[in-house]
Amino acid sequence: MRFDRTWLHSFFGILCIIRYVCLLNADDLEIKKWLVFEVTSNLSGCQVQRSELESVTLGNMSWNMSVQFEDFNSSASNTNENASLITGLLMLVMNPVTHNTTFAKMFRTHELFGFYLDLRWHLTRLQTGSVVALVVSAVGTAGLRGAADDLRDAGALMAHHLPAGAHWVWVFVKGGRTLLETAVLDTQGPVLANVFIPVADARDVTQIMETDRYEICQTMNILDDLCSETWFPFPRSVLNNSDFLDSIPIVMTVGTRPQYMYAALKAMHLSPGFRPENLHVLCGGQTADTLKLLDFFKLNYTVIEIEGTGNPMLFQYYRKVFKFIAENFQSADAVMIIDEDVEVSPDFFSYMSQVMPVMMRDPTLYCATATSFFPSPRLYLSRNRVRRGESQVGWGYAIKMSVVRQALERWPTTLDSYAMYDHWIYEEVVESGECIFPEVSRAKHFGVGINAVGIHMETNFLQVQMEMQSGMEIYSLEDIPLLRWRKNLQVKLENSEIISGDPCSDNFFTDREDGSYIFAYHLEANADGSYDMISYFISGLCCCELTYSGIDYGSHDHVVMARVKPGVEIYFLGAPLSSFSYVLDNNTAAWNYKALDDLGKVKALEKAAEFQLRVKSELKSKYNKKRFMHEVFSDGFDYM
Structure with a gap:
C-alpha cells in the first residue's frame, strides 16, 4: 500500500475508482481479478454515484450538485432505502467463485443513531467465504458506534480509529482475511492501493446442499443459516388449544428485501402454532430473488403490481393488499398481517390464539397487535399481561375483516397521498380506535425502510426485547372488555x-x-x-x-x-x-x-x-482527542 500526499491540482477527473482487470491463464480455465482503488479526499468527501461490485465509481460531492445513487431496491414495494440515498457506508458482497455481486446496500451511518444496528444485523449474517467491500460515500464513519466492534472482530484494523469524516475502504473475506484496508483522513492527498483477488475454486466448495438451495446461495447473501451446510428444513411445532387459528389467514407483505424476508419467515416457522397452509405472501413487484426464495419454500404467493415511488407507492400497495384480503378471504372474521421485516416471537401464535377471541367479541376493539408500546428497558413489565389502548396496528397484528372493508370504502386510489397506511387507518377509519397489546412484545420490527428514523430505531424498534418462551398464559384477559377496563381504571x-x-x-x-x-x-x-x-x-x-x-x-x-x-x-x-x-x-x-x-x-x-x-x-470527546488515530496511522498528522 502506498500513501502519496501530493496535492491535487486538477479540476477534472474521477476522484475514486474501483476497477477490475481480468487475467486469464493460457488455457482459459482460471480467471483472476485485480482490484485497483484510487481514493482522493476533498473538502466535501467522496460520493458514490453508481455501484456494482465490478465497478464502483465515486465522484466529487458538493452541496449544489445532484448525484444519483442507482439504488438496488428502487422498484420494490418495500424499498430498503430511498433511491436518492448517496451518503453513508456502502456494502458490496461478491461470490468468491463467480465474482458476481450477491448483495449491495447503503447504510446511513453518517447519522449517529440507529442505523449502525442495521449494519450489525447484516454483518452477522454474511455467508462465510464471501468477498465483502465496505466503501464510505461522503460521510459514513461518524455513526459506526457499536458496529465498529463487529468490524474489528471481523478483522478491520481501522474501524475504531477513524475520524467522523474519514474516507475508508475495506475489502475482506468473511471468516478469512483482509485483502485491502485504506483510508483518507483529513488530507487532500490521493491514496492509491492495489489488491489481488484470486477466483476461488468451485471444486473446494462443499457440495452437500440440495441443488435449488445451492443455487440460491450462489446468487444471494445475508441469508444467515440458510446457506449453512447444517441447515435443516423448519420443523412444524404443534400448539395445544389453538384451534381458533385454524380459520385465520396469515398475510405476509414483501418487496425486494429477501434477506429480511428470510429472517421473518424463519421466525414464523419456528413459532409454535404457525400454520403454513394459512400463509399467503403478497409481493410488491416481481423481484427475482424474492420469488426464487418463495418458490424454494413452496409458499403460496401473489404478485401485486406497484406504481409510483416512496410513501404514495406504499400507501397504494397496502390498499391493494387490503383489497386482496377482502376478495380472497371473505369467510374469515379477521386476518393476521406480518411485514417482511417483522420477527415474531416464539409466543406469537400462542398470544394471538388467546387475545383474538377477546378482540372479536368486543366491538370497541379493532385490532390485536403483538407490539408493546412500552419497550423501554427502564420499565418493569409483566410477561403475562395485556392492555387495551388507542394505537395503530403496530407490527405483527390481527385486524377485523369488517375494518378491512371499512378502510377500502374510504381509501383514496390516487398517487397523491403521502400518508402512511397504518396511521391513516388509525386516524381516518377507526378514529383513534383501540387495540389489545402485550406489556412484553411478541414481535420486533427489525428492518430499516424509507421512513426509518434513527433515534426511534435505537430507543424503540431495534432494541425491543421479545418474549422468547412459548405458551405463556395471559392472565388479564377478563379485564379487557371496555366497561370492565374503565371500572378497574377508575378504582385504581x-x-x-x-x-x-x-x-x-x-x-x-x-x-x-x-x-x-x-x-x-x-x-x-x-x-x-x-x-x-x-x-x-x-x-x-x-x-x-x-x-x-x-x-x-x-x-x-x-x-x-x-x-x-x-x-x-x-x-x-x-x-x-x-x-x-x-x-x-x-x-x-x-x-x-x-x-x-x-x-x-x-x-x-x-x-x-x-x-x-x-x-x-x-x-465529540473521542474526536477531539486525535490520539485515537495514533495507534494505526503514521505520524504526519497533528495529534496535539
Missing part, C-alpha cells in the same frame, strides 16, 4: 396518590414507596380537535423513555400506566382532556412544559434528551 385512580413537581428532576418518579401514583400533565384540545402532546412527551422521556416518538399510543382516555420499578406504578393523566381528570383535587396543577420559563424549558429538554446528548458528548 381514585385510590392513587397525586404527585406534582418537576418530572425531570433526578429520581422524581422512582424515589417513592410501593404504591400507585398519578402524575397529571397539561393536555387540552385545540379548535380543530387536535392536541399538543409536548408536556407528555417531555415528562415521559424524563421518567423512563416512555414516549419515544411523542405520541401516546397505548393510552386509554389519555391515561397511561408506567411501572417504573417493582411495586411502583405511575399513572400519567392528561388533564383536563381526560374524563378521569375529576380525580385531581383543586390544588393540583397539571405540569405544563409551555408554562416553564426559558431556563426551565432548557433543563427539561436536556433531561429528556439525556441519551442523545450523552452519545454525542462521548463521540
